[in-house]
Amino acid sequence: MNRRVGSWLRTLGGLGILALLVRQLGSAAFLDGLRRIDAGTLLAGLGIGVLTTVCSAWRWCLVARGLGLRLPLGRAVADYYRALFLNAALPGGVLGDVHRAVRHGRDAGDLGRGVQAVVLERTAGQVVLLAVGAVVLAVRPSPALAPVGRAVGAPGALLAVAGAGVLGVAAAVLLRRRRRGGSGGRDGRAAPSEARQALLGRAVWPGVTLASAVVLAGYLGMFLLAARVAGARAPTAELVPLVVLALLAMAVPLNVGGWGPREGVAAWAFGAAGLGASLGLTTAVVYGVLAFAASLPGAGVLVVRWAGRPLRSGRRPQIQLEERVLAEQGPPQRRA
Structure with missing residues (x-):
């Protein structure tokens, strides 16, 4: 019951963000984004999606093998595509990942490690995004973070972003340990060592890091493509920090199939940079359509x-x- 209520609250939160954007900016930004998409743009998004999905599936294989689970790459790619489609088509944005975790765990005969492999695989991607985002915002700060920078200083702002990511990962690990301890499964104290082996093992971490970097590059490329399609004429170096903020917002669990915080942060970041909140919203809409097409x-x-x-x-x-x-x-x- 608690999970069901939480799912409804996340969905309502995403709908509330979208409703607020429509109220403030109107529906023209949404409709303009849909009108600007053509067949060539969809094919480009589909091609980028192939690259990011194959690399994500490879990362999942590496993490699963680090936990002692067998996962062929071909099956991982198919399961990852199915999960992406379910994430995009269903409210909450995570039901596809839950499905692939449970199915792989049952097929492998170890549901706990199957779920852990998916959690760690997604965590690895978020950690790389946080690290790259911190570097990008340090090298070229976004005007959207200027108020935060004036309040706590630029280093403090970066530490706040990094700290939020670390706290999120720590909370996930603690929650995972509590669930394992209360379910009569393996000793929860083994979870941190298994996580280290799955992500930091000598045969695992180079591939996981490379795959995560390629996946992030694909997401950035798709967002930049969406910005150009939406009509952004600013230099790429000016757009990258705004795109990074929008990608970081996608980790906020208040969305409807991925829609909500991404659009809100994109509108805010583009508006703060002087490019127009409507342009930011249109960019996020184009990205959302391309991401759905890629799934x-x-x-x-x-x-x-x-x-x-x-x-x-x-x-x-x-x-x-x-x-x-x-x-x-x-x-x-x-x-x-």
């Missing part, structure tokens, strides 16, 4: 697996019956 292969994965399920479920009883008959009658040569 559409996941719908194909759902259809293919749904269509194959009746065939497998129908053949399994027949196979079991044949095996039982052969076991009762013995090998053919013995009957002869």
Whole structure:
């Protein structure tokens, strides 16, 4: 019941942000973003999505293997596409990840490690985003953070951003340990060592870092593409800090299929930079459409697996019956 209430609150929070944006900026920014998207833009977004999804799935494979779980890359790519589509199509923005975590854990025979692999895989991406974001904002501060910088100083602002990320990761680890301790599973004290092995093992961390960097570069590229499609003419160096802030906002769990904080922060950041809040909102809308288009292969994965399920479920009883008959009658040569 608590999880259901929390899901509704997150959804209502995302809808509230979108409603506030429509009230302040009107619906023209949303409609303008939709009108500016053409077939070439969608194909570009789909291509970037292939790169980011394959690298994300590879990162998941590395983390799973670090935990001792088998996960082939081909299956990981298909499951990741399905999760992305469910995240984009369903409220909350995380149900697809929950589904792939539970399914992989059950198939591997260890639900706890299956869930942990997904949590750590997503955490690795967030840590790289925070690290790169801190560097970008330190090298080229965004005008949107000027009030914070004047209040606590530029180093203090960066420490606040980094501290928020560290607290989020720490809270997730503590929550994970409490759940494991209260569910009768493996000793919760083993979780930190397993996490270190899964992320910082000698054979794991170089690949995880490389995959996370490529994924982040893909997200940045897609957001910059969305900004150009929306009509932004500012130099790329001026747009990158604004894009980083919008990407950081996507980690806020108040969204409807990923929509909400991203649009709000983009409108605020672009407005503070003098580019116009409407342009920021239009950019975020274009990005949201491109991200959804990039997840559409996941719908194909759902259809293919749904269509194959009746065939497998129908053949399994027949196979079991044949095996039982052969076991009762013995090998053919013995009957002869």
